[in-house]
Amino acid sequence: MGNKNNVTEFILLGLSKNKQVQILCFLFFLLCYLVIWLGNVVIMVSITRSQLMGQPMYLFLNYLAFSDLFYTSTVTPKLMADLLAERKVISYANCMAQLFTTHFFGGVEVFVLAGMAYDRYVAICKPLHYAIIMNKQRCNLILIASCAGGLVHSLGLFLLTIFLPFCGPNEIDHYFCDVYPLLKLACVDTQKIGFLVIANSGVMGLVIFVVLMASYFMILYNVRLYSAESRHKALSTCSSHVTVVILFFAPVIFVYIRPATTLPEDKVFTLFYTIIVPMLNPLIYTLRNMEMKKAIRKVWCNKKSEKRKL
Numbered sequence: 001m002g003n004k005n006n007v008t009e010f011i012l013l014g015l016s017k018n019k020q021v022q023i024l025c026f027l028f029f030l031l032c033y034l035v036i037w038l039g040n041v042v043i044m045v046s047i048t049r050s051q052l053m054g055q056p057m058y059l060f061l062n063y064l065a066f067s068d069l070f071y072t073s074t075v076t077p078k079l080m081a082d083l084l085a086e087r088k089v090i091s092y093a094n095c096m097a098q099l100f101t102t103h104f105f106g107g108v109e110v111f112v113l114a115g116m117a118y119d120r121y122v123a124i125c126k127p128l129h130y131a132i133i134m135n136k137q138r139c140n141l142i143l144i145a146s147c148a149g150g151l152v153h154s155l156g157l158f159l160l161t162i163f164l165p166f167c168g169p170n171e172i173d174h175y176f177c178d179v180y181p182l183l184k185l186a187c188v189d190t191q192k193i194g195f196l197v198i199a200n201s202g203v204m205g206l207v208i209f210v211v212l213m214a215s216y217f218m219i220l221y222n223v224r225l226y227s228a229e230s231r232h233k234a235l236s237t238c239s240s241h242v243t244v245v246i247l248f249f250a251p252v253i254f255v256y257i258r259p260a261t262t263l264p265e266d267k268v269f270t271l272f273y274t275i276i277v278p279m280l281n282p283l284i285y286t287l288r289n290m291e292m293k294k295a296i297r298k299v300w301c302n303k304k305s306e307k308r309k310l
Helices: 019-048 056-073 076-084 092-125 127-133 136-162 179-185 191-223 228-256 266-287 290-309
Strands: 009-012 089-091
Touching: 009 092, 019 056, 019 076, 019 266, 019 290, 056 076, 056 092, 056 136, 056 266, 056 290, 089 092, 092 127, 092 136, 092 179, 092 191, 092 228, 136 179, 136 191, 179 191, 191 228, 228 266, 266 290
Parallel strands: none
Antiparallel strands: 009 089
């Protein structure tokens, strides 16, 4: 880990030094975190307890909700605790663990979104072959590939960071351990490592974003030949997917596509893809989706009526 590494803990500077702002932020993020748990658990239970689990789109949505919960949980509870704490400290080991887990679940999410785009492309552009192409084996393969992709992505960043020597200062100008703020503290030249991080995070994010948007453009191009009702259904599904993709990828690309520098705006942009998007995902996917609404009503209203009978 480098013989000059005499830093055993890092101090997180967080979002603000103002006590009132910290309390307001705590209340806001507490509300966000409760909504994230409620929304994603409702989606997961509704899908697994209904016939939707047999459909590839909902299988992927179930995994997206699952990775959302873990992804935001690597950052949000610590952020909330720090907003109330006098000393915002994280140990070196916990810092490295947070770096790895955040990028792992974030990576899984990115690849699951790509899987969902592929599923919609096949459903709309090759409807007659849909059942053959998106069989159970193919779906499971996409999910395994998503986990493998997330692992390779996070392991790459983890290995680039773990061998860096930190000899002080130990103040991270962020609310969690991310790779750029850590590179800033390392007591070696990190320019080459910075380029590897851009290749790992920025370029990967940009390439997947371009592929996703291209697939949705192809869908829109094919949809024009459909009947009005089918066109409306396809556009409704795709518009919710595109909304999630833009909200997630735009801030990711902004933060990671440039050379290893940290800007004050980074914290706000990072809040988007670590807290705001996981909170909006359930709303975006359920409000625009009739099948999902029906499944939620069926599962949760049945539970209420069963309780009344008892």
